[in-house]
Amino acid sequence: MPFCEVSAMAQKREFVMFALNEGANVRELCRRFGISPTTGYKWIERYQAEGLAGLTERSRRPHSSPQRTAWQVEAKVLEVRDKSNNVWGGRKIKGALEKDSELEIPAASTITAILRRHERLTEAGAAQHPGPWQRFERETPNELWQMDFKGHFAIHSGRCHPLTTLDDHSRFNLVLSACGNEQGRTVRGELEIAFRHYGLPLAMLMDGGPPWSDPGGELYTVFSVWLLRLGIRVLHGRPRHPQTQGKEERFHRTLKAEVISGRSFGDLADCQRAFDQWRPRYNHERPHEALDMATPAERYRPSPRCFPEVLPAIEYGPGDKVRKVDSDGFISFRNRPWRIGKAFRGELVALRSTDQDGLFSVHYCSHRIATLDLRSTDREACGLVDNAKPCPQGPHPKQQQKQPVSS
Template identity: 50%
Template sequence: MPWDARDTMSLRTEFVLFASQDGANIRSLCRRFGISPATGYKWLQRWAVEGEPGLQDRPRTPHHSPNRSSDDVTALLRMAHERHERWGARKIKRWLEDQGHRMPAFSTVHNLMARHGLLPGTAPGIPATGRFEHDAPNRLWQMDFKGHFPFGGGRCHPLTLLDDHSRFSLCLTHCTDERRETVQQQLVSVFERYGLPDRMTMDNGSPWGVP
């Protein structure tokens, strides 16, 4: 059942006091108080930042508002992180969207998770550098060979080509070598299908390190 409207502030205060104790089982407390984990983490977040005033209701914003409250998003991220502690920002974002939640851009999700210590191997309070991302497809493509391994009596050299903005895989194919001619042949096929990018980036190794 939802919060009792007769004493909402007392219930919220009681919840955050219990949930703030060391070793508290947040999901169990949410069931006990009849609220969702996302709601529980939202009140914990507001309590930690604002104290008791943060537990008061706020004016509702339109569902489509681009300025969705960051503490609401953080509450969802905390809930997802509790279920999937080893997941990074991209998988968490996709999982929450699959659950029907509207999420901000990947860079915002990544920064919020880093700020609150929700990324694997991070701690709260460490500022996130984020990842530079071009603002439209075909602005920058990233190309790389992902090692090589024995295959069919020869060797397989996986060639990858990724659009920086959308993270769409433009090409993932096996090559028998890493020669310039082999790469050019694959690029011609990609260019014919997706057009030309403004720029491409790759390391300085063979074959693209040669003029």
């Protein structure tokens, strides 16, 4: 993947941090980042010897600053504050400055006093702590990604719909794209780029709105079926419970405060440039209080599950009863049509018997997607378990014209 001019330094930094993780496959990382192994090992060597300065074409940083004066420390504090769009407080600025070993870092309370002295922080603008809460996070990176659209906002040429994706364990931002719509095709294109770069997660969490869910009540969409085909479990938050995706909600607040608020954007490209400039700061420089003031990049590593450019054929077990979903979302089983959903049109599903007589589970690839209940005699309720439903008013019209497939 060629580096764009805006994010070349950020891409180099991500590469060396991932490559220095224990057990990292450097050659696989080189393939994902679109560089040769020679270039990759050169960056690692320079980074180990010189740190981030070794990744720049020409370093302008002094080799040492042994006699920093008070005004220089204050200037650095104000510089970090300015980069955050005047949002960061004393603790975050201290955490960011601690990564620069050349500075004698003052206490967080001192930094707060510096901000007040320069009229960068007022009591009226200070946010009140919401009180104690309990955080939940997955144990390892790529166990769960959260994805959502931030509320769209006006630009000169229309509206921008920011698409964001976070790793649940590390809060590492994987996708930050300025989109012109919220359609499944748009989301899929952005995710393919992320999957090629970072690998595949085990599961993804989304809310209940489109394009993740069907507004007509279908449990799956064409987009979610694509994720299932890749071996990614699809999860949805409860309706009217945004706290289920609390990390995404918090990230959107940060994005709005540090990038969007107080700025005017001409078009989507203008928005994307601002996102690309800010994203490395969020991932690599901005300390996160939920991570004990570590940065997301310090806790993230790419997934070992590579994105398949060509999907392998679906294979089921010898004891499975395989059916193909027709163009209306139906399969035929035991001389009856069962509605699986139009999102699965043309796909093969497998039916497996359970330990309960008359109850069959329906699987797509490695995922159980529905359950068929043959025991009920009420055609309105028969089989209404998960996503599978019998035709409520007799056989499906197309099924009347052909012999149903029996088991």
